[in-house]
Amino acid sequence: AQRVTQPEKLLSVFKGAPVELKCNYSYSGSPELFWYVQYSRQRLQLLLRHISRESIKGFTADLNKGETSFHLKKPFAQEEDSAMYYCALSGGRYNFNKFYFGSGTKLNVKP
Amino acid sequence: NAGVMQNPRHLVRRRGQEARLRCSPMKGHSHVYWYRQLPEEGLKFMVYLQKENIIDESGMPKERFSAEFPKEGPSILRIQQVVRGDSAAYFCASSSSPGLASNEQFFGPGTRLTVL
Numbered sequence: 212a213q214r215v216t217q218p219e220k221l222l223s224v225f226k227g228a229p230v231e232l233k234c235n236y237s238y239s240g241s242p243e244l245f246w247y248v249q250y251s252r253q254r255l256q257l258l259l260r261h262i263s264r265e266s267i268k269g270f271t272a273d274l275n276k277g278e279t280s281f282h283l284k285k286p287f288a289q290e291e292d293s294a295m296y297y298c299a300l301s302g303g304r305y306n307f308n309k310f311y312f313g314s315g316t317k318l319n320v321k322p
Numbered sequence: 323n324a325g326v327m328q329n330p331r332h333l334v335r336r337r338g339q340e341a342r343l344r345c346s347p348m349k350g351h352s353h354v355y356w357y358r359q360l361p362e363e364g365l366k367f368m369v370y371l372q373k374e375n376i377i378d379e380s381g382m383p384k385e386r387f388s389a390e391f392p393k394e395g396p397s398i399l400r401i402q403q404v405v406r407g408d409s410a411a412y413f414c415a416s417s418s419s420p421g422l423a424s425n426e427q428f429f430g431p432g433t434r435l436t437v438l
Contacts, residue, residue, distance in 0.1 A: 215364070217364075247429075254325070254326075254429050254430060254431045254432070255365075255413070255429040256428075256429065257426050257427075260426075297364065297365070309367050309370065309378060309380075309381075310355070310357075310365075310367060310427065311367065312357070312364040312365040312366070313364050314362070314363055314364040315364055
């Protein structure tokens with residue numbers, strides 16, 4: 212069955228420290244992986260997707276098919292990064308309309 | 323472009339009443355998705371609609387829940403005879419095309435349903 216797991220509900224780091232938000236998935240086909248972010252009092256918005264292979268706001272995520280992981284990383288966290296982060300999976304080329312979301316990780320960057 | 327609009331933002335219903343949640347997609351988008359988020363859980367897919375068609379309703383509970391996306395007007399998620407377990411945040415998302423190159427869903431602010 213398709214599943215996205217984010218093991219940490221809350222992650223607290225100090226400003227300037229590296230941050231890694233973990234995401235593991237299970238899917239039988241070729242999924243597309245995404246990270247969505249929700250800042251305080253704002254709506255959910257796309258942060259990055261694995262097929263783009265780009266860095267957004269200093270964040271990167273690499274799809275590791277062997278470990279079925281898509282961890283989100285940033286070398287130096289900023290206070291404005293504090294938000295809820297959701298890892299999501301869609302069913303690839305033939306089932307891309309249905310997204311599966313993890314339960315989210317709240318990132319708190321302390322000054 | 324105002325983005326995806328949902329109303330109401332908060333809805334309180336007593337057990338047994340009906341709840342109607344509305345979603346207006348972004349301008350130019352003809353694909354709408356509904357998700358439910360229970361407390362302490364992630365968003366769970368409910369249904370995917372195009373104009374006048376339900377494409378995938380595999381995440382919809384078998385009873386009391388229905389969705390539509392008419393030719394004119396917003397998409398409606400209807401919950402009949404609500405129970406306390408229906409209390410959740412309901413999110414709507416829209417996309418212009420589910421094609422591989424632009425597979426991004428834009429989310430509305432959500433409707434928080436509370437059943438007393």
